[in-house]
Amino acid sequence: MKRTTDVSQFASMFRCPLCGSSMDADSGKSLICTERGHTFDRSRHGYVNFLTKPVKTGYDAGLFEARSRLIGECEFFDPLHHAIADLISPPKSGQETFTILDSGCGEGSHLNALCGFDYAGKTAAGAGIDLSKDGIVKASKTYKDQMWAVADVARAPFLDHQFDVVLSIFSPSNYAEFHRLLKDDGMLVKVVPRRDYLIELRQFLYTDSPRRTYSNAAAVERFTANVGNSRRVRVRYAKMLNRQAIHWLLKMTPLAWSAPEERVSLLKEMTSAEMTVDVDILMGMR
Numbered sequence: 001m002k003r004t005t006d007v008s009q010f011a012s013m014f015r016c017p018l019c020g021s022s023m024d025a026d027s028g029k030s031l032i033c034t035e036r037g038h039t040f041d042r043s044r045h046g047y048v049n050f051l052t053k054p055v056k057t058g059y060d061a062g063l064f065e066a067r068s069r070l071i072g073e074c075e076f077f078d079p080l081h082h083a084i085a086d087l088i089s090p091p092k093s094g095q096e097t098f099t100i101l102d103s104g105c106g107e108g109s110h111l112n113a114l115c116g117f118d119y120a121g122k123t124a125a126g127a128g129i130d131l132s133k134d135g136i137v138k139a140s141k142t143y144k145d146q147m148w149a150v151a152d153v154a155r156a157p158f159l160d161h162q163f164d165v166v167l168s169i170f171s172p173s174n175y176a177e178f179h180r181l182l183k184d185d186g187m188l189v190k191v192v193p194r195r196d197y198l199i200e201l202r203q204f205l206y207t208d209s210p211r212r213t214y215s216n217a218a219a220v221e222r223f224t225a226n227v228g229n230s231r232r233v234r235v236r237y238a239k240m241l242n243r244q245a246i247h248w249l250l251k252m253t254p255l256a257w258s259a260p261e262e263r264v265s266l267l268k269e270m271t272s273a274e275m276t277v278d279v280d281i282l283m284g285m286r
């Protein structure tokens with residue numbers, strides 16, 4: 001399959017996050033906005049940093065490493081990726097490739113997996129943005145077929161109506177910005193946890209806490225209010241994790257960070273544990 005890659009694929013799509021003008025991406029090491037000369041450098045790994053100052057996200061390099069291993073080596077989200085890919089219909093226009101933006105992509109594993117599917121003979125060209133530099137550094141070192149940028153999801157560095165698909169997977173949504181970024185016939189795909197997401201983990205870690213239960217009602221309501229023709233597809237499955245995978249999961253999920261230490265230690269001793277993935281895929285047209 002033909003792979004598309006790199007900043008040049010998206011060269012004509014960038015927008016200066018400071019003044020909103022288009023950008024010249026052809027000059028190699030940096031992107032320069034055409035109106036006021038605002039300059040953003042490309043790192044040696046190829047990503048672009050669009051932030052003028054770093055933002056503390058609470059997610060560090062160790063978390064992204066764990067998430068990358070859990071997704072890559074344990075195939076923890078494979079059934080979810082297949083379900084999302086089944087729901088994405090490529091645009092009917094003649095072009096061979098279509099564009100996907102992953103908003104809040106973290107270390108990039110979801111986007112990379114979704115760009116690996118064949119979409120009725122068409123190929124997805126992926127761009128991922130995240131506030132976390134650690135996440136984008138990891139993404140750009142690991143995945144060379146997509147374009148990565150450190151950027152504010154609320155002020156994405158792309159011109160209007162550039163993307164066929166915008167993804168928001170376990171990540172906050174900015175609907176005004178999603179509408180701006182999507183093409184007229186573009187599709188928004190959001191993944192939110194459901195009641196039983198990591199239920200085994202919740203119930204093991206919290207013997208008496210509101211964190212034992214979870215509802216996505218508010219997130220679903222916001223999506224429905226903001227997105228036309230919305231659909232909801234539930235995906236539910238369980239995966240058996242070995243000891244190493246349990247450690248990765250504990251490292252990557254905020255659920256575990258504030259849990260009682262003795263419960264976390266007990267779970268770390270286990271040689272295997274089953275974990276449920278229970279999510280809603282919400283999708284709709286612009």
Ligand SMILES: [Zn+2]
Nearest residue numbers: 016019033038
């Ligand atoms: Zn500018």
